[in-house]
Amino acid sequence: MSKYWDAIIIGGGAAGLFCAGIAGQLGKKVLVLDHADVLCEKIRISGGGRCNFTNLHSSPANFLSLNPNFVKSALARYPAKEFIKLVQSYRIDYHEKHQGQLFCDESAHQIIQMLLSECKKGGVIVKHPVTVQEIKQETGGWSVSTSAGIEKSKSVVMATGGLPVPAIGATAYALDIAKQFELMVVDPRPALVPLSFTADAFANLNELAGLSLPIRISSGSKGARYGACRFNEDVLLTHKGLSGPAVLQASSYWIEGEAVHIDWLGAVEVGSHFNCDELFNNEDNRLKLTETILASVLPQRLARSFAQQKNLLGRKWAEVSKKDRQALKELITNWSVKPAGTLGWKKAEVMLGGVDTKELDGQSMMSKKHPGLFFxxxxxxxxxxxxxxxxxxxxxxxxxxxxxx
Ligand SMILES: Cc1cc2nc3c(=O)[nH]c(=O)nc-3n(C[C@H](O)[C@H](O)[C@H](O)COP(=O)(O)OP(=O)(O)OC[C@H]3O[C@@H](n4cnc5c(N)ncnc54)[C@H](O)[C@@H]3O)c2cc1C
Structure with a gap:
């Protein structure tokens, strides 16, 4: 005989277990249902196995949404420092890697264990693998039919995540439930995903595979759904094109059919107050070779490649016309390439789109049309x-x- 729960949470991943632990410790009777044999697979593989569990600088500016204001209330009430306190209370050692990114020293497994311990403290029941077959709204509550019987509750929380990596159990179930209850869904799309390139887009950079350097990348456009972006991050040149964190960041804003733009000197400028015009107009450089001047701020192989592309390899700077200097500068600071596509859900880290925030109350994540249903x-x-x-x-x-x- 099943009991009446305060909340049934569908999906025992990051959000679902975390929510369950807190609600349980606040005295709620909570049941978590997950279809996976092994819980929290995404946490396990995250951050290369070390889980980049938060960011010291996380703020609303770090999120894409049709309504960028939606995140404000939840983030203000539970900022990164609160999660860090929890991690510290479990004596999980961590380190900052880059731009405020915090990783476990040891393993992502420690975060999973912490979430499960928090659930245990709150008396949360976690059932898996269980298939959820149907969710129905009834007078005063909800009925959830599962492969293990029917469960009843005051509230249902959808925490089944996004579509990336179907091989480890990702489904569109939350979006299906939103549609079942006539809530709007913003079209899902892979994000933080490698971009693919055609071979000819890289004819000039092919021999540079393996090179990694900090650059400034931009993509998207102001009028687009999620606007435009500019990131200073590392890019990796590969045999198939570009990859690395810069490309992943740009992919979330990329508009199909449009180019992404790279300023190969953008990150140098930020780091050292370097001024591109000074480099190009400095008369002390008159007797230096073009590739030598470029190599003062770029990796040598890349410097040679740029000089070669403009037929300036081996030419002294004094011999390079103003027009050619300008063309070289344009090539280096506003280099464009049109991606052919993305590598799709298999390789994406996260989903763009999802349940439209217009349908939800930003204080509670509850559906405005269906009280008791949360996402x-x-x-x-x-x-x-x-x-x-x-x-x-x-x-x-x-x-x-x-x-x-
Ligand atoms: C390779 C990779 C690396 C990543 N690294 C990072 C990182 O380092 N830092 C970072 O911030 N983010 C990272 N992410 C993103 C992060 O993992 C997700 O944003 C986060 O896990 C989302 O939490 P969630 O609870 O919404 O979904 P999930 O953690 O995905 O949990 C969803 C749960 O729902 C269950 N479920 C799905 N469908 C059903 C169904 N129909 N019935 C029942 N249960 C269901 C799943 O089994 C799963 O347990 C990474 C993602 C990937 C793919």
Whole structure:
């Protein structure tokens, strides 16, 4: 005989378990249902196995959503420092890697264990693998039919995540439920995903495979759904094109058919107050070779390649016309390439789009049309930048929901 739960949470991943632990510790009777044999697979593989669990600088500016203001309340009430305190209370050692990104020293497994311990403290029951067959709204509550019987509750929380990596159990179930209850869904699209390139787009850079350097990348456009972006990040040149964090960040804003733009000197400028015009107009450089001047701020192989592309290899700077200097500068600071596509859901880290935030109350994550139905984590149209922001959203939205349950 099943009991009447305060909340049934569908999906025992980052947002679902975190929400369950808090609600349980607040005295709620909570059941978590997950279809996977092994829970939290995404946490396990995250951050190369070390889980980039939050970011010191996580703020609303790090999220894409049709309504960028939606994240504000949840993030303000559960900022990164709160999650860090929890991690510290479990004596999990961590380190900052890059731009505020926090990783476990040891293993992502420690974060999973912490979430499960928090659930245990709250008396949460976690059942898996269980298939959820139907969710129905009834007078005063909800009925959830599963492969293990029918469960009844006051609230249902959808925490089934996004579509990336179907091989480890990702489904569109939260979006299907949103549609079943006539809630709007913003079209899902892979994000933080490698971009693919055609071979001819890289004819000039082919021999540079393996080179990694900091650059400034931009993509998207102001009028586009999620606007435009500019990131200073590392790019990796590969035999198939470009990859690395710069490309992943740009992919979230990329508009199909459009180019992404790279300023190969952009990150140098930021780092050392370097001024590109000074380099190009400095008369002390008159007797130096073009590739030598470029190599003072770029890796040598790249410097040679740029000089070669403009037929300036081996030419002294004094011999290079103003027009050619300008063309070289344009090539280096506004280099464009049109991606052919993305590598899709198999390789994406996160989903763009999801349940439209217009349908949800930003304080509680509850559906405005169906009180008692909540959506948290990646299934909501909130997508973080690379660097721990997606987990921060899972924690913050899970916390907001738990307070409201
Ligand atoms: C390779 C990779 C690396 C990543 N690294 C990072 C990182 O370092 N830092 C970061 O911030 N983010 C990272 N992310 C993103 C992050 O993992 C997700 O944003 C986050 O896990 C989302 O939390 P969630 O609870 O919404 O969904 P999930 O954690 O995906 O949990 C969803 C749960 O729902 C279950 N489920 C799905 N469908 C059903 C169904 N029909 N019935 C029942 N249960 C279901 C799943 O089994 C799963 O347990 C990474 C993602 C990937 C793919």
């Amino acid at each position: 948290i984590g990646e299934c909501v149209d909130v997508t973080g930048h690379l660097g721990g922001h997606n987990f921060q959203w899972a924690w913050a939205s899970g916390h907001a929901c738990a307070q409201a349950l």
